[in-house]
Structure formats: structure tokens, C-alpha cells
Amino acid sequence: MPRRTNNTDRDVAEGFVPPRLTNHTPLQSQDTFWSKFYILSICSLFATSFVIWLETEVTKSISLTDSIYTVIGGSASILALDTVLAIIISIVWFVLLKLCVRPALYILVISIPFALLSLTMYPLIMSYRDSWGGNTTQDRAMRWTSLVPALMGVFWIWFAVRSRSALGRAIGIVQLACKILGENPSLIVLSMGTLVSFIAFTWAWFGMFARVFLKGKVVVGTSGISTWILDQNSWALGAWYILMYLWSWGVFSGVQRVATSETVSQWYFHRHVQGQPSSMAVVSASLSQAGTTFSGTICFASFLALLIRLPILVLPRRVMAIVQTFFFNLIPGPLFTLTNPLTLSYAAMTVQSLVPSSRGISNLRFIDLGTHSSYQNSWTAYRLSKLLLSSARALTALALGFGAWVHAAQDVNGGSLYGYIVGMMGGAIGWVVLGATEGNLSMIVDSAFVAFAIDQVGNHGGHCREADMQFGGFE
Template sequence: MRWGSLVPAIVATLWAYTVLRTRHATGRAISILSFSCRILSANPALLPLGFATLAATVIWTWLWTLMFTRVFLGGHLSMVNHIFIIDLGTWWLGAYFVLTHLWCLGVISGIQRAVTAATVSQWYFHRLIAPSPSSWQIVQAAFSHSLGMLFGTICLSSLLSLLIRLPLLILPRRCASILSLAAYSCVPTPLVTLTNPLTITHASVHSLPLMISARSLSQLTFLTPEGAAAAPHYRHAFAYANDGNGGLAPYRMAKLFLHANRLIMSLSLGFGGWVISARSLQIPGDGNTRGSMYAYVVGLVAGVIGWGVLGAIEGILAVIVDAAIICWASEVGVEGREARYCREAGEIFGSGQDELLMRQTHDIGECDAGANSWRAF
């Protein structure tokens, strides 16, 4: 436990460094989270949707475990060493089962993302219509839409994320670039954009295929997929904190707050359950010996329960943040038009984009001035 405590210490140090580098965006990040909470309060049906997603994940995991133990544990008993040996052909079937499980989890998460994005887009663009539909009607219509026209897009996005995004996150940056270049000849869309979670959000908001949504998202320069949310390698995840003036700094800070809150609360529940169980359990007849393994199990279960429950809340708010920034970006476009459907979103997200456009204009002006001075020389 002493050596294991170094892991949260390292993570806390990295998070503190990131917050310090982007400390100017803390106020706007809190405003983004407050704006997302107001959207959630206007659409309360999204909260049961998050817990239904958690329940579906747990039920599917239990069913998959029952099937996996019956299929993967097929083998024979060795007559020499008297040990159970799993057959070689069963390993390939086990790998297929693992990939299927991860794919189904991605599909479940994609359905939640699509439903939430469609609900947020309806609130963003049509919240002032009369008579306005109820929250349950909007979520039901979005759920039917996600299981209808968008179901193939969700399945394709989950499959590509499983087969492409995982190697991009694990491999070094040079190998990931070579893989992206090789795949670009087959699919004329950057792989990082194609597997970006914002792409399926954009597809749900505009009811577009995955390829078209990826191209449209890549044209929004202030939502570039090279951001921290879609970093191609884990070593570069905190590198974007150095770009303290980036237009997406408050957005990344808001997502970081959600992840940090989930991890801190889960660790607190786990350590709290471990300490309380270790102090309360005592072996009869020995006043100095107390239970330890039992306390580890209790702490682990408490941490897992907290991680799952808080993950449902984090998933709802995180997707609301993604959908809100996609709706705002689709409205203002690359030209930086004024946000008319939701001025509050323009005030929260817009200042970072204005700074980015001003820096781009300043850079273009410097290039033109340099070219004119060279021609004069």
C-alpha cells in the first residue's frame, strides 16, 4: 500500500502542474460545468439515462462473464503434471470474446453519447419553441433515433476506436504517425479525427455519417483533434497544458475537473473502507492482530462502486459539455460568427476562439509584413 500510494501522488502532481499552467482558464472551466448542470436540470431525463447505461454495462458484463468462463476455460487435465491446460484453439476464441465485450461496451457508451448529444442540440437550438416537448419525450425520440439511423454509425465508431485508437494511444508517436499515414490512403480522413469522441457527437447533432462528420470536425480549427482529448500518445496528454492561451483550455480544464473529482472520490471511498474495516475487524483471543485481507477486499469493492456510480454522473456531464461545444462550434463556424441561439454559450466558449482568431490574424499580418520587407530589400 505504501508503494501503491505513489501512483495517486504522481497523478496529483501532473494534475496540479496542468492546473497551474492553465490557471487563467479555471473560472471559465467552472462556468462551463455550471452551464452543463443547467442543461442537465432542464433535461432531467438524462440522469436516469446515465444510470440505465451503468446498469446495462453491469448486466452485460455479468452475462459475458458467464459465457466467457464456459467457453474460454475449455481444456484438459494433464496426466503428467496433473494440472489443467487450456487448449490452444480456445485462446483465439477468448481473444474474440474480449474484443466483443469491449466493442459492446463501446456501443453502449456510444448510444448514451448519441442520445445525450441529440437532447442537448434540441435544447440548444429549439428550447424556446412553443409548445415545448417534455424531457422524457425528447430523450425517447433521441433514443429511437440512436437505435435507428445512427446505430450503424455508433457501431462503426466503436469498432474503429477499438481497432485503431488503442494502438495509437499505446504506440510511440512516430509509429502512430506511420500507421495513420498508411490508413489515410484507404480512408481519406485522419484517424485521430475519425476515432475522436467528438465525431460521434457531431454525427448525432447533425444526423450525418461518420466520415462526413469527421471531415466537418477537422475543418473546425479551434476543435482540432490534436487537442488533449484526442492526444495520439499518453506522453503528450499533459503537453497541451503548455499552450496556456489555447481556445480549448477551459474545455480541457472542465473535463479534467470531472475526471479528478471521480478519481478522488473513488480513492477516498476505497481508502476509507479499507481503514474502517481494518480497524473494526479484530481476531478473537488476540488483541494485537487485526484483519488486513478482508479490509483490502472491502476497500476495493467500495472504490469500484464509487468509480461506477460517479462514472455515470461524469459521463452525463462530460457528454453534455462535448455536445454544447459542438453545437456552439457548428453555429459560429470557422469564421467566428456571433452565437445567436445561445448567447451564454458564446460568452463561455467564444472568448477563447476570439483570442485564437486574433493570434492567427496577427501571425498572418507578420508574415505579410515579412514578405513585403523582403520584396523591398
């Protein structure tokens, strides 16, 4: 099986070209501690679930109460329907991008504000139609959450108008990604394999997560109404299960990203070399490298994104500054760069661990992480192409999430106060499933952009004229 040769000089210097796939021995693993830590965490997750399964039992009294366990069990059909719908939308979206990418994206740009307006009105109206007359905390939360699509629509219009001059180049970048995918069809097999594997993991996780909230007891009040009282540690266990689910999605996605980046690197720099391996051989070798050499780097990158990047988005600025200072002293390197997906693509192409990659990618002039304002046009075109690809994915996730939330809040067990949990599950299904199309093309865009930036070191370039035109605006 073809493998990537070792790179003794890991700094991207003038004239650097990422190594090609050959039949040499495997490379030394990077960041190995984190892959072992992830495996240990997953084993502890399944062991905990097995113990909980032994300690808990479903009784008739539990099935008659409104609890997280009963609402998840009662929503299995709607979650399965969400999975099927997401797969159908994913296939249709992929076919449209392959057959008529430019018209499809132009229609998408125009229709997104109207779609987001519909997603605002639906939960807003339905929040007044439940059995409690719209007076519960969940109803009020649904009304406030319905404003999110409206705000997204305003942002979309603002960004589309502001970036309208880069729209043609952004669509050209998506077309380039479709061309790379067409010449490496095994990447589709990789995406579908990732999708099937993670859907299987997701449904297994659903069962384990629901069982956590079976730890408790039924208490009958003075009015005769039965209430399910959870054990004190159930919420903490539930939060841990959610963190492990998100980390696992990051690991699955990271494996796909590394394999995609190595495949795109092979195509970008070495496609004209004689004696090319087949598409399946390249993707197989890249996947093997992702599961061995870069497994620790993938786990490390997804762990940092989970524990640093996500909290930073919601924490106040002062708290964020304290967190950032703490982690900067603990892990040398800029936090935003460490958790940027482009850094993992760069690590795969240059065959190095995450921290050196974060410093190396910061020095690439076309990758604008807030320091190279002179290349803002290239960065804007790249970001707009990513936004175009992720828009259908975000719309599907919102639609399935709100639909599952409304269904659980009004129809499961006569209306459940825990419907928001089912809504988050439905949204996660939509986001994950459409990753088979949008995620695949988005990773190709990232990889091609990093390869272009590496290619431009020392003003050399020339390995891919299409990338020079779309990313750099060169004639």
C-alpha cells in the same frame, strides 16, 4: 413521437442551425454495414459461449487449483461489493455536483494529489504482504503499476498550475452542463437506463469470460502440486471476449452520446421556440434516432476507437506511423478526428455519417484539434472541465481496481497469481458505473461545446449567452 427532420444541406455553412425535433418520418440510416457487423459479432459471442458451456464441466479437481476460472468465481463477492460502492459514490458525486458544484470542484482540485498518493502507497505496501513474500511476478507488476497514480498526480499538479487561469471558466462550463441537465431531467433516466443495461451485460459477460478458461486440464507435477493447463486457444478466445466487451461499452456509450447530443442541440438552438415537446419526448425521440438512424455510425466510431486509437497510445512512433498510413489509405479522414468523441456528437447534430463529420468538425475554429492555436484558451477551458469531471471517475476506478487486485492476490484460494485480472474487472466496474454521472455531464459538455462551435460559424452566435461566456470568453 417527435423525430428530427431531414437535413438536405449537410455542410455547416454560415448561419447553419441544426434542425429541431418534429413529427416527420425517420431519417435514412447511416453506416449501416457496421451495425450489422456488430450484431453478427455479438451473436457469434453468445453462440461461442453456449458451445463452450456444453463442452466444459466444473469438477472438484479444478476448484482446488489456481486458475483464471477459480479466481473469477472466488472474487464474485468483491466484484459485487465494488458495484455497490461504485453506485453509492456515483450518487454522492451527482448530488454534490447538483447542490454545490463550485465548492465541490475546488475541493476536488486540492484533494486529488493526496488521493493519488494514497493509491500509490496502498498497492506498494500490500505487494510485500502476500503468501509468497512479495517475490512473484504479480507482486513486482503491482509495485510497478503503483507508480501510475503517482505519475497521474504529477501530471495533475502540472496541468492544474498551467491551466489555473482557465479554472473559473472550466467550472462555469460544468455549471452550464448541470443547468442543461436540470432542464432536461430525462437525461438522468437515460443515464441510469444505460448503466443498468450495461451492468447486466457485464455480469453476463463475466460468466462467459470465466467459462472460456475452463477449457483445459489438471496436471499433477512430480512434487504433487496440481496445475491447471489451459487449451492453446483459450487466450485467443479471452482476448476476443475482451475486445467485444470494450466494443460493446463503446456502443452503449455511443447510444447515450448521440441521444444526449440531439437533446442538447434541441435545448441549445430551439428552447425558445413555441410548442416545445416535453423533456421525456425529446429524449425518447433522440434515443430512437440513436438506435436506428445512427446505430451504424455508433458502431463504426466505437470500432475505430477500439482498433486504432487504443493501440496508437501504446505502440512506438514508427509502428504508429505505419498503422496511421495504412488506415488513412483505407479510410479517408484524419484518424484522431475520426476517433474523437466530439465527431460523433457533431454527426448527431448535423445528421450525417462519420467520415464527413470528421472533415466537418475539423473546420470548426473553436474546436482545436491541433490546427487552430488562436483559440487555445477556449480549448484549455474545455479540456480542464472534462478533466475535472473525469477525475472522480478515474480515482474510483483506480481505487476499486487496486482493492480487487490485492484481495484476489492475497485472499482468494489462499492467494491467486491471476489477481490482476480481477483488478482490471474491478476497475472496469468503477469506470462504467460512474459513467452514469460523470459520463452524463461530460457528454453534455461535449455536446454544448460542439453546438457552440457550430453557432459561431460566420461569427453569428447568440443562441446561448452562457455558452458564449464560458466557451468563448465573450462578455
